[in-house]
Amino acid sequence: QKEVEQNSGPLSVPEGAIASLNCTYSDRGSQSFFWYRQYSGKSPELIMSIYSNGDKEDGRFTAQLNKASQYVSLLIRDSQPSDSATYLCAVGSNNNDMRFGAGTRLTVKP
Amino acid sequence: KAGVTQTPRYLIKTRGQQVTLSCSPISGHRSVSWYQQTPGQGLQFLFEYFSETQRNKGNFPGRFSGRQFSNSRSEMNVSTLELGDSALYLCASSLANSQETQYFGPGTRLLVL
Numbered sequence: 200q201k202e203v204e205q206n207s208g209p210l211s212v213p214e215g216a217i218a219s220l221n222c223t224y225s226d227r228g229s230q231s232f233f234w235y236r237q238y239s240g241k242s243p244e245l246i247m248s249i250y251s252n253g254d255k256e257d258g259r260f261t262a263q264l265n266k267a268s269q270y271v272s273l274l275i276r277d278s279q280p281s282d283s284a285t286y287l288c289a290v291g292s293n294n295n296d297m298r299f300g301a302g303t304r305l306t307v308k309p
Numbered sequence: 310k311a312g313v314t315q316t317p318r319y320l321i322k323t324r325g326q327q328v329t330l331s332c333s334p335i336s337g338h339r340s341v342s343w344y345q346q347t348p349g350q351g352l353q354f355l356f357e358y359f360s361e362t363q364r365n366k367g368n369f370p371g372r373f374s375g376r377q378f379s380n381s382r383s384e385m386n387v388s389t390l391e392l393g394d395s396a397l398y399l400c401a402s403s404l405a406n407s408q409e410t411q412y413f414g415p416g417t418r419l420l421v422l
Contacts, residue, residue: 231408242399242413243352287352291408296365297342297401299352 202226203290205300213308218275220303222288225269231291232264234273236284237302243287247273278307311336313402313414321420327388330417334381334402340364341383342407343375346397346416357407358383365407387419395421 204223212218220234231250235243249255249262249271261274271290275282288300314333322328334341343355354367358377375385381402387394397418401411 233410235413242416245410245412248410289411294365296354296357296367296407297411298354299344301351 201300202292202298203288203300205286205288205303207301208304209306210303211306211308212278214278214280216278216307218278218282218305218307220273220275220286220288220305222271222273222290222300223269224271224288224290224298226290226292226298227266227269228293229266229290232262232271233289233291233297234260234262234271235287235289235299236282237287238284246286275305278305280307280309283307313400313412315398315400315414315417317417318415319418319420321422322390323422324390324392326390327386328390328419329384329386330398330400330419332383332385332400332402332414334383334400335412338402338404338412339381340403340405340407340409341377341381342401342403342411343383343385344399344401345369346399347395352399355385359405390421392421395419 234246237243247262259276263272285302287302342357345353357365377383397416399416400414403409403411
């Protein structure tokens with residue numbers, strides 16, 4: 200079992216729809232969780248971090264964390280074509296490092 | 310504040326050669342992590358440095374090494390290059406801990422022929 204798992208996609212949504220990206224992790228002691236966006240040929244850029252159970256909203260983005268289920272998700276409301284990218288879930292592990300999922304490729308169609 | 314910088318941005322080497330990549334973290338950041346990214350494997354953790362000491366290491370062969378200087382700048386070295394080392398090498402900095410928010414540099418794209 201991979202330490203951080205994401206559906207590789209591709210996930211395709213129409214412009215204006217809600218895109219839902221999911222991530223599960225295996226290390227129960229993990230305390231920090233991040234979503235990064237990576238455009239093709241570019242480096243990852245931070246979208247959001249979340250540390251506590253529940254929802255955290257920032258503009259069109261909402262991160263949701265459920266530590267009991269070892270699940271973290273990212274919702275993108277009113278999806279735009281510029282949101283088309285690969286989304287990486289990252290989890291701060293008990294080994295004092297960051298573990299990344301393989302990423303979910305999102306395409307937003309105009 | 311200036312972001313994380315990496316040099317060179319692109320590199321072409323042949324098998325058996327060695328290569329050194331450089332990373333300058335965000336001012337004030339003391340933790341520097343290195344990652345290898347390939348289409349098949351995603352982002353793989355190489356190692357993390359803090360205060361000139363390697364604090365954590367991923368599952369890579371000894372051909373991959375690194376160091377950190379007193380100004381927090383870091384270098385990684387790959388000796389005896391193999392074709393499979395072709396990848397995007399990313400450096401990320403954080404304040405003190407690799408579990409905190411990491412900020413990535415633009416990466417060095419290495420092609421081994």
